[in-house]
Structures are given as structure tokens and as C-alpha cells.
Amino acid sequence: MSTTRLLVIVLILLNALAFAGVKGWIVGTPPRTEPERITNQLNPERIRLSGVAAREGAASEPSLPTTPLAPAPSSPTVAVAETPAEAESMARTGQADEPVPLPDADVVATAGETLPTPQPPALVCQAWAGLSEQEADALTRRLRQAGVEAERRRSETPSAWWVRVPPQGSRDQAERRVQELRELGVKDMFIVQEAGQSQYAISLGLFKTEARAQQLLGQLRARGVRNAGVEARMSTTYLIQARLADEGVRAIEADVRGISARRTACNGR
Template sequence: MVPLRVAVIVLIFANLLALALWKGWLGGGDSDGQPERLSNQLNAERLKLAVDARPPAPRPREAIAEAPRTSPEPPVPTPAAPAQRESAPATDTSAPPACVAFAGLGVDQAQELAARIGKVGGGLKLNESRSEQPSSWWVYIPSPGSKDGADRKAAEVRKLGVDDLYIVPDAGPNQFAISLGLFKSEVAANRQLEVLRAKGVRSAQIATRGSALVRLEVRGPSDSLATLVSDLSDHVKGVSRQGCKP
């Protein structure tokens, strides 16, 4: 029994020795064990990555898209600074021209108004025109040229049944004319003339009577005319005020 026990112990020690040699516990030669492999690893700081310097494989011809050729854009010209700033046009502050007309003035009224306008000045220009405006229609027998002739003619007319007559005594072209009526309208005068001719008065006729009417046109700056009209408001009452071409 003793030799068997000794043999077992020797076998155990032999196995332990073999294990120690295999693991490198006894400092022997190179070992392929895992602990040795870990201790013999290369230092990490000495590692260098090897870059594959080979050019990439060319793509298929049909997959290569030719980049469009673009012409270089021309440089944008920088606007030159103006040598001198243009001055702004001067604003015209003068008043526009205007015209106002005063119509239906009597001769005396027109003279007074013209004198007042002349004193105002301010670049005002005055233009005067006159016209005869009939104010009445006169039915009469022309003058026979003498007082005796007028008396004889008047006696003949009275015999025809016309008593409403008057011999004009005032000197002038119508002195000794026989007046048969003064009417405000031409229609009324023609009606009287028909009545007289129906009675046999053949020499009767119609003449218009009236006075000259004056029209004053004043031209100048609109502001001056506005001031003038305001100042003359008391002197042009009842007078027709009209516009006219400046």
C-alpha cells in the first residue's frame, strides 16, 4: 500500500510541475498561455494606423456626371460718385394769372372804378369796352324841322283819334319830333305802332333808346385780384361780375 501511495504523490507533483512549466510560473522559455500573451501585447502609443493609399476604384463611365462649365461672372461696376450734387429746382411761388370782368357799368361808374383800380397797382392791367344797351323803345314821328311844322303834324294826328302825344322841345337831332309813347319792351312798342297805323298814322316809327354800358376786364396775379375784389365789394354792388381769359 505504501509504494502505491508514494506513486500517486509523485504523479501529482509531476502534474503540478508540468502545469507550472506550461504556465511559465518557473520563468522558463516562451509560452503560448493567455497571461503571457496579455503581458506581451504591443504598447498602444506605438501603434500607427496604416492608411490605404491606393486610389479609389474608378466609377462606371455612365455614372460620371460632367460638371457644367460656368463662365465667370463679370465684376459688378461700382457707380462713380457724382462730382457735384445737382441743386434742386427753385419752386415758383408766384401766383397764377387770373382775370375778372365787371359788366353792365354806367359810364360814370366805370370811370370811378377804373380810377380805384389804377391806384391799387400790383401788376394789374385794365381793359375797357363799351356797348349800347337799349333800355327802352320809343314810338314817334320824326321832326318836321320846325315848331310850326310839328304843331301842324300834331293837329293832323289828333284828328285821327290819337290824343296821347308830345312835341320834343329839347335841342338835338330829335327836336320837334312828336312822341307817341315810350315802352320797356320791343313787343309793346310794335303793338302800339300797329294801333297807330290802323288809325291812319303812317309816318310813325320805332327807335331804341338807352345808354352806353361799359365792361371792365382786370388781369393780374390771382392773389392781387382777390384783394381787389374784396376792397371794391361796396362799389360793385348790383354789377355783374364774370370770369374771363387771363
């Protein structure tokens, strides 16, 4: 047998094997075509096409499957330190892959700055002197309403100076003494009638200043009046002291009539 005939026989055998493999006669089942897959589907009559594809008869060729796009790489998050100390800490612990940007000096100053605490108004010692009992009561009550503790002092101060002859034992004795004074040239006088320590005294004059009272007493002695003298007439006054702001002083004085004229310097203990 010639070599050419042998090659032809081998080619025929190879083609036969290839054909048998395509048909699936040698291993497995032959590949199914599109009509065969549709035939083998379960309940193919229930398949319904919807939308535009059903109206158009699904005549167009099947579209190629789309491959989802890979997400764009996100930019790395860069940690920003708010203070130099935070920047140093982040660099030391490895929280930042790149050099950590430092904040501006103005930002650091603003972040570390604390708002100033409002200071309460300064309290100043205020005093009102020469008050009557009614005025002192009204002022003390108003200060307490404002939440201010007040210090109250009572004092006896001379309100006038009285030139007089000491009290006589009875009205008759006082009248005899008045007659003697008239003989010495004294004209302005009267007998005190009110009950008390000064009853039946002979009043010769009442003055606002001690100097004026002493002047009259000298004139009386020059005329021969020997038992006359000067006595201070005392009155009870009150002093109120408190510590409060200037705004509080104006508000309180506005509520207590006439009290602003009595304000004076504080007296230390």
C-alpha cells in the same frame, strides 16, 4: 614671496586706487555734497521760502518729481459721408482708413430735398359790363392802385325804344300834326322841345323792350297813323376787363360801390 602675500598686496593697491578715485585725486573734482552746493550758491541769503512750506519749515522730505502722464490716445476721427456719391469719393481718394458709413436713406432724402417754392395765386380774367362813365373811371382807378392793368371798351347799347313821329319843320307844323293824331284817336303824345336832332318830333311812347314798342306801333297804324316809327334810344356804356386773383376781385369790389352786380364773363377779342 608667497602667493597669499601677493594677493593681499594687490587688494591693498586696488583699495587705494578706489579711495583716490572717490576723493577725486586721480581725475576731476570730488562730488560735492548737499552742504557744499548750498555754500557755493550765489547770494543764498536772498532765497525765501513761501507758502505752507515756509511755515512748516520745509521739514518734510522732498517729493519725488512727477512724470507727466502721456496724453490718452484720441479716438480716430471717422468721416461720415452725407450721400452715397460722397462715400464713394472718400473711399476712392483714401480719406477714410475704414469703410465709410453710409447715411440713412431718410437723411439722404432730407438733405437732397428742396423746399417747394410758393406758387403765386392763379390769375383769372374778370369783366364788368354795363358801366357808366363814372363807374368805369372809379373801377379803372382802383385796379391801377392794385397794380393791375385794365382793358377798357366803350360801346353804344339800346337803353329804350321810342315810338315817335319824325321831327316837323317848326313848332306850328308839329302842333298841326298833333291835331291830326287826335282826330285819329291818339291821346298820349307830346312835342319834343329840346334843341337837337329830335326837336319838334312827336313822342308817342317810350318802352324798355322793342317788342312792346312794336306792339304800339301796330295799333297806331291800325288807326291810320302812317309816318310813325320805332327808334332805339342809345346809351354809352363801358366794359372793363382785367386778370387778377379771386382775392383781388373781392377787395376791389368792396372799394367800388355797386360794382359786384356788374361782373360778367370775359369777352374775347
